[in-house]
Amino acid sequence: xxxxxxxxxxxxxxxxxxxxxxxxxxxxxxxxxxxxxxxxxxxxxxxxxxxxxxxxxxxxxxxxxxxxxxxxxxxxxxxxxxxxxxxxxxxxxxxxxxxxxxxxxxxxxxxxxxxxxxxxxxxxxxxxxxxxxxxxxxxxxxxxxxxxxxxxxxxxxxxxxxxxxxxxxxxxxxxxxxxxxxxxxxxxxxxxxxxxxxxxxxxxxxxxxxxxxxxxxxxxxxxxxxxxxxxxxxxxxxxxxxxxxxxxxxxxxxxxxxxxxxxxxxxxxxxxxxxxxxxxxxxxxxxxxxxxxxxxxxxxxxxxxxxxxxxxxxxxxxxxxxxxxxxxxxxxxxxxxxxxxxxxxxxxx
Amino acid sequence: xxxxxxxxxxxxxxxxxxxxxxxxxxxxxxxxxxxxxxxxxxxxxxxxxxxxxxxxxxxxxxxxxxxxxxxxxxxxxxxxxxxxxxxxxxxxxxxxxxxxxxxxxxxxxxxxxxxxxxxxxxxxxxxxxxxxxxxxxxxxxxxxxxxxxxxxxxxxxxxxxxxxxxxxxxxxxxxxxxxxxxxxxxxxxxxxxxxxxxxxxxxxxxxxxxxxxxxxxxxxxxxxxxxxxxxxxxxxxxxxxxxxxxxxxxxxxxxxxxxxxxxxxxxxxxxxxxxxxxxxxxxxxxxxxxxxxxxxxxxxxxxxxxxxxxxxxxxxxxxxxxxxxxxxxxxxxxxxxxxxxxxxxxxxxxxxxxxxxxxxxxxxxxxxxxxxxxxxxxxxxxxxxxxxxxxxxxxxxxxxxxxxxxxxxxxxxxxxxxxxxxxxxxxxxxxxxxxxxxxxxxxxxxxxxxxxxxxxxxxxxxxxxxxxxxxxxxxxxxxxxxxxxxxxxx
Numbered sequence: 001x002x003x004x005x006x007x008x009x010x011x012x013x014x015x016x017x018x019x020x021x022x023x024x025x026x027x028x029x030x031x032x033x034x035x036x037x038x039x040x041x042x043x044x045x046x047x048x049x050x051x052x053x054x055x056x057x058x059x060x061x062x063x064x065x066x067x068x069x070x071x072x073x074x075x076x077x078x079x080x081x082x083x084x085x086x087x088x089x090x091x092x093x094x095x096x097x098x099x100x101x102x103x104x105x106x107x108x109x110x111x112x113x114x115x116x117x118x119x120x121x122x123x124x125x126x127x128x129x130x131x132x133x134x135x136x137x138x139x140x141x142x143x144x145x146x147x148x149x150x151x152x153x154x155x156x157x158x159x160x161x162x163x164x165x166x167x168x169x170x171x172x173x174x175x176x177x178x179x180x181x182x183x184x185x186x187x188x189x190x191x192x193x194x195x196x197x198x199x200x201x202x203x204x205x206x207x208x209x210x211x212x213x214x215x216x217x218x219x220x221x222x223x224x225x226x227x228x229x230x231x232x233x234x235x236x237x238x239x240x241x242x243x244x245x246x247x248x249x250x251x252x253x254x255x256x257x258x259x260x261x262x263x264x265x266x267x268x269x270x271x272x273x274x275x276x277x278x279x280x281x282x283x284x285x286x287x288x289x290x291x292x293x294x295x296x297x298x299x300x301x302x303x304x305x306x307x308x309x310x311x312x313x314x315x316x317x318x319x320x321x322x323x324x325x326x327x328x329x330x331x332x333x334x335x336x337x338x339x340x341x342x343x344x345x346x347x348x349x
Numbered sequence: 350x351x352x353x354x355x356x357x358x359x360x361x362x363x364x365x366x367x368x369x370x371x372x373x374x375x376x377x378x379x380x381x382x383x384x385x386x387x388x389x390x391x392x393x394x395x396x397x398x399x400x401x402x403x404x405x406x407x408x409x410x411x412x413x414x415x416x417x418x419x420x421x422x423x424x425x426x427x428x429x430x431x432x433x434x435x436x437x438x439x440x441x442x443x444x445x446x447x448x449x450x451x452x453x454x455x456x457x458x459x460x461x462x463x464x465x466x467x468x469x470x471x472x473x474x475x476x477x478x479x480x481x482x483x484x485x486x487x488x489x490x491x492x493x494x495x496x497x498x499x500x501x502x503x504x505x506x507x508x509x510x511x512x513x514x515x516x517x518x519x520x521x522x523x524x525x526x527x528x529x530x531x532x533x534x535x536x537x538x539x540x541x542x543x544x545x546x547x548x549x550x551x552x553x554x555x556x557x558x559x560x561x562x563x564x565x566x567x568x569x570x571x572x573x574x575x576x577x578x579x580x581x582x583x584x585x586x587x588x589x590x591x592x593x594x595x596x597x598x599x600x601x602x603x604x605x606x607x608x609x610x611x612x613x614x615x616x617x618x619x620x621x622x623x624x625x626x627x628x629x630x631x632x633x634x635x636x637x638x639x640x641x642x643x644x645x646x647x648x649x650x651x652x653x654x655x656x657x658x659x660x661x662x663x664x665x666x667x668x669x670x671x672x673x674x675x676x677x678x679x680x681x682x683x684x685x686x687x688x689x690x691x692x693x694x695x696x697x698x699x700x701x702x703x704x705x706x707x708x709x710x711x712x713x714x715x716x717x718x719x720x721x722x723x724x725x726x727x728x729x730x731x732x733x734x735x736x737x738x739x740x741x742x743x744x745x746x747x748x749x750x751x752x753x754x755x756x757x758x759x760x761x762x763x764x765x766x767x768x769x770x771x772x773x774x775x776x777x778x779x780x781x782x783x784x785x786x787x788x789x790x791x792x793x794x795x796x797x798x799x800x801x802x803x804x805x806x807x808x809x810x811x812x813x814x815x816x817x818x819x820x821x822x823x824x825x826x827x828x829x830x831x832x833x834x835x836x837x838x839x
Contacts, residue, residue, distance in 0.1 A: 007801025009382040010794050017790050041442055046776035050450075050762075050769025052443045057454030057761055064458035068465040132466065132730065140468050140730030210728050216465060217736070312443070345805040349812075 011340060019333050026326045033319045037312045045311060052311050059304045062297045065219060069294045071130065072216045072226050076287050078129040079228050083280045085124045090238060090273040093117040097245070097266050107250045107258055114245035114265075115149070121238060122147050125230045135230040137210035144209040144230035148243070155205040160247055163192045172249035182257045189244065189264055197240040199231065206239060207231050219293040226286050234275025241268040351835075353397065355828050360398030361821040364391055367401040368814045372807050379802040382793070383545050386802050387537050406537040407800040413544065414558070416796050419789040420548060421555040421571065421619035426782035428504070428624030429632070432497050433775040436636060439490040440768040449490060449643055450764035452483040453742065457761070460739050463708065468729040473705035480668055481693045487644050491594065491688035494637045498592045501629035505609075506588040508553045508622045509601055515553070516568075516581035519546045523566055523577075530564040540564070550576075554584075554608075555619035572615040574603045594637050595685025598629050632774060637685070638752045639767040644671070644688040645678050646748060646760045650741040652677045653714050653721045665714035665721065668738075670694045675714045681747040681756070709735060 028039035038044040045052060096113035100106040125135045125145040132140040146154035153161075161171065167188045170176045195201060203211070207230050214227040229235075245265050250258055371389040378384035385406040392402040441447040446455065459476035466472050522543045529536035543566065550556055555571030568577040576582055582604040589598050600610035601622055608617040609626035617623040648669045655662040665675040672690035695701040696716045697708055707713045711723030711734050723734040745757035753770055754763045 006803050006806070007386075007797050007799075008379045008804045009384075009801050010797035013382055013790075013797065014794055037444070041444075042437055042440060042772035043776055043779055045772065047769045047773035049440065049443065049772035050765040053440075053448055053450045053765040053768055054762055056443055056446065057450060057457075057765070060454055060458055061461070064461045068462060071465055130466070132468065136730070138467075138728040138730035138732070140728075142729070210726070210730075212728070214730055215732065215736075217461065217739075223736070345808040349808065 012337075015333060015337050015340070019330065019337075022326055022330050022333065026323065026330065029319055029323045029326060032314045033316065033323060036314065036316065038314055041312055048311060052308060055304050055308050055311075059301060059308070061220060062301045062304070065217060066294050066297050066301075068216070069218055069290050069297075072218065073287060073290050073294075075129045075132070075134055076226055076283055076290070078127060079134050079283055080280060080287070082124045082127040082134065083228060083276055083283065086121065086235070086238065087273060087276045087280070089117050089120045089124070090269050090276065093242065094266060094269050094273070097262050097269070101259060101262050106255070106262075107253065110245050110258075110262060111250045114242050114250075118148050118239070118242040118246050121145070121235070121242060125235065133209075134227060135209060135235075137227065137229050137231070138212045138214060139208060139210040140214070142208040144207050145239075146206075146208075148247075156243075157247070159196050159201070159205040160193075160243060163196055164188075164248065167192055172247060173252075174249070175252055177249035177252040178254055180253065180257060182260045185248075185253075185257055186260060186264075189261070193244070193248075194240065197236045199236075202231065202236050206236075216290075218290045219297055222289075222293060224286055224289055226283075226290070228279050228283055232275070232279055234272040234279060237268050237272035237275065241265040241272065244268075351828055351831055355825065356396065357398045358821045358824040358828065360394060360400060362818060362825075364389075364399045364401055365814050365818040365821065369811065369818075371401075371404060372811050372814065375802045375807045376804065379804050379807075382797055382801070383541065383548070384802060385537070385541055385544075385800040386807075403533070404535040404537055406540060408540075409796060409799045410560075412792060412796040412799060416789070416792045417547065417551040417556060417558065418571075418619070419785065419792045420551040423782065423785035423789040424552040424621045425555070425619045425624035425627075426778060426785045428501075428621045429627055430775070430778040430782040432501060432625075432628040433632060433771070433778050435497050435500075436493060436633065436771060437775055439486075439493055440771055447486070448764065448768045449483065449486055449640070450761050450768055452479070452486045453643075453647070453761045453764055455479045456483050457739060457742050460735055460742070464732045464735040464739065467709045467732045467735060470705060473708050474699055476708055477668075477693060477698055477705050481698070483647070484669060484691050484693050487640060487647075487688040487691050490640050491637065491686070494633050494640065495592060495594060495689075498598070498629050498633045498637075501625040501633070502589050502592055502598050504625045505586055505598075505601060505622060505629065508625065509584050509586045512550060512553045512584045512622075513581075515546055515550045516577055516584070519543065519550070519568070519577060520581050522546060526564050526566075536564065551620065553620055554622050555617050570603055570608060570615070571618050571620075572608060574606055574608065574615050576603060592629075593686060594641065594689060598626075601626065635752065636767070636771055637688070638683050638749070639754055639770065640688040641685055642683050642748050642752050642754060643760065643764045643767060644669075644691040645682075645684055646746055646763065648674075648687070648691065649677060649680060649746065650744075650760055651738060653711055653723075655720045656711070656723055656725070657720050660720075662720050666694070667711075667713045668694060668697060668708065670714065681749055683749040683752065708738075 031039045041052065042049050093113055097110060100110035100113070103109055122145045126143050127134050133142065133144055136142055136144045146156065148154065148157050164172050168177070168180060196205065209230040211229065211231050213225040213229055215223050216226040217223050244261060248261065250261065253261065368389045371387050374387055385408060387404055387406050389401045390403050390405060391399050394400045439448065443451070446452070456476065456479040459472070459479040463469070463472040463476045522539055526536045526539045526543060529539065547556070547558060547568070550568070554576070556576060557569045557571060559567045559569070561567065567575070570576055584601065584603050586601040587599045589596070592598055600607040600613060602608065606615055607613040608615060609622065610630060648666050648671060651668040652664045653667040654660065654664050664677045666677055669691055671687055671692065678684045678687065694703070694713050696703045697705055697713045699705050704716070707716060709724060709731060710727070712718055712721040715721050724731040743759050743761070745759050748754045748756040748758060748763055750756050755766055758766070
């Protein structure tokens with residue numbers, strides 16, 4: 001009767017299963033060393049895989065918004081440059097008007113300066129960035145202001161012409177304009193002419209822009225207005241002042257009347273210039289919020305990356321140790337198998 | 350007296366011959382892990398000789414029984430772990446962004462880009478593309494789940510057939526053993542064969558065995574149903590040719606009593622059949638419901654409302670639609686098979702001639718209907734609808750509470766928690782399978798050590814037998830010499 005607990009097949013079976021297990025572990029460990037991450041994230045983390053997936057989505061979202069913020073910033077830079085131009089134009093126009101008040105050829109100087117200013121305003125308002133008209137509000141595909149001096153004349157020019165004709169009974173170029181009195185013109189400027197630049201009339205004739213500004217998501221939970229608008233009051237006032245001097249027959253007006261027109265234009269322009277600065281500071285604030293948001297998101301993004309790392313990554317030192325331990329184990333196993341194979345009573349009989 | 354000595358020596362020679370035959374059998378079987386060691390039992394014959402009274406085998410009842418239990422558990426857990434491994438392809442490494450949650454995240458990011466430049470046609474097209482990838486990933490997940498269920502159903506059928514054929518073999522072998530035991534012949538090889546059949550049976554179905562008088566064996570399932578008692582019982586299951594989402598597979602019955610399925614009073618606890626049934630009826634079903642629920646949430650999140658001053662029209666499916674569209678499925682109730690039929694509306698899909706700008710303007714579900722148009726003025730830079738879509742993609746919404754998704758929850762977190770659920774059950778099943786397999790290996794090793802063949806041991810026995818044979822031969826020669834001298838003396 002046998003009493004020892006030993007069988008030949010158990011011996012080979014044991015070494016075989018141990019070897020297979022060790023080799024499987026070695027493959028995983030090698031993969032971990034190469035990638036720096038767990039060989040099977042789902043198997044290691046279990047239910048916390050949901051956390052990793054969510055974190056990765058948060059990370060992607062922050063990156064997308066950050067990238068979009070780059071675009072928004074550039075668009076606002078463009079807007080700022082245009083507004084700067086507008087402010088400079090207003091300044092140039094103001095000094096030209098002041099000079100024209102006392103000059104003998106005042107009418108011509110003033111008219112010329114006003115036409116230039118109006119052209120410049122048109123082109124600045126039509127600034128586009130990446131195929132988007134930046135002063136158009138959400139009507140990004142519509143050019144906000146048409147060229148006043150183009151042929152055929154645009155709606156804005158026609159509206160001014162009609163208003164003038166309705167008030168005085170003749171067109172601006174008519175020599176009869178010399179007969180217009182200061183008070184009559186003042187009435188016109190304050191009444192029908194000013195009405196042309198009020199918001200409802202402006203929208204149809206001068207501007208194709210939508211009142212609604214572009215709103216941008218600058219961080220996951222923050223949406224702000226990021227555009228200036230051709231419909232803003234300072235823009236309308238500037239256009240009013242420029243058009244007043246450029247196209248109300250200044251060349252024919254009596255010097256007294258001309259002076260009152262110029263004074264009116266100076267007053268409007270000065271007020272509008274302050275208004276432009278207000279818009280600039282509004283956009284400036286938006287720019288600052290965007291850069292702050294981007295900064296914050298980059299910090300958040302770093303934190304998320306770090307957190308994903310703590311969940312997914314392995315300790316390389318620990319893995320190398322594991323690999324060397326496994327290698328030793330497998331080598332010993334090989335040596336042992338070979339020795340055991342020789343170790344049979346049959347060989348000694 | 351001399352002739353008695355001669356008889357005894359002759360019986361010793363015969364016994365040695367039989368003993369060496371048994372040793373030869375052992376050595377021949379030394380490579381087979383399931384073979385047991387055979388022992389030739391010697392007794393003194395009447396008259397003083399020696400005979401091999403019987404051949405028995407080394408056995409260990411306790412270890413044999415624990416090996417059966419360990420085998421069943423390991424096989425069951427391996428079946429579960431294997432199936433969950435297949436399902437895991439729908440999640441994969443989080444780095445690959447292959448899960449539904451990751452695809453929903455990609456769609457949200459594409460919408461974010463679109464909201465910054467609503468008029469950009471390529472941004473709209475890439476958002477549609479992301480939506481299509483998401484729909485496809487849900488379709489694929491649904492297909493994978495159905496495939497796993499179908500495979501499990503087919504596997505159950507195979508297992509049932511295996512069990513029946515094993516039981517038939519068992520019946521034959523068992524009868525031989527009972528008869529042989531009665532006749533007193535050597536039945537050790539048949540006993541080995543019967544053990545191996547029982548072990549194969551244990552892989553398919555959790556069983557317990559009882560050995561009764563005359564080496565007769567009866568088999569019961571681990572839940573107590575008779576599988577074999579004198580004759581084999583029928584194990585039956587009707588396979589389902591097509592298992593649609595939400596459809597329940599047929600249960601496996603032993604002798605007409607169901608051992609799988611919800612509410613089976615005598616449900617089997619281990620073995621491949623139990624594991625496959627769990628996959629088919631529980632894990633895959635839960636995952637399928639979760640996936641369907643995510644699809645439903647998507648359709649709901651992207652549905653379009655009547656924008657008229659006094660809304661009168663019902664909500665309709667927008668960017669995402671399904672076979673039952675354009676009606677939006679009721680909130681918070683799982684619709685089986687939704688993940689399979691969810692698709693991106695063709696009216697917005699540029700590759701089907703659709704207009705991607707509808708994503709900005711609305712009225713995807715019913716192009717040209719002013720009631721569902723969000724961008725009333727037709728502004729190119731209108732981002733209101735896209736912003737609303739982003740919000741509703743992130744907003745918490747009700748989910749069917751039966752699915753373990755958490756409710757209310759945002760779509761992406763819900764989809765992520767579905768992945769988390771899957772990885773969790775997979776982790777448990779895999780480590781359980783590993784543990785059970787190790788346990789089985791250990792038990793097997795212990796059994797093999799206590800009942801298996803040891804070459805060295807048998808070689809030593811052979812040496813003893815050889816020595817005994819030599820001595821007996823010597824004895825014969827000596828008796829022969831004595832006879833000779835006796836004959837010569839007379």
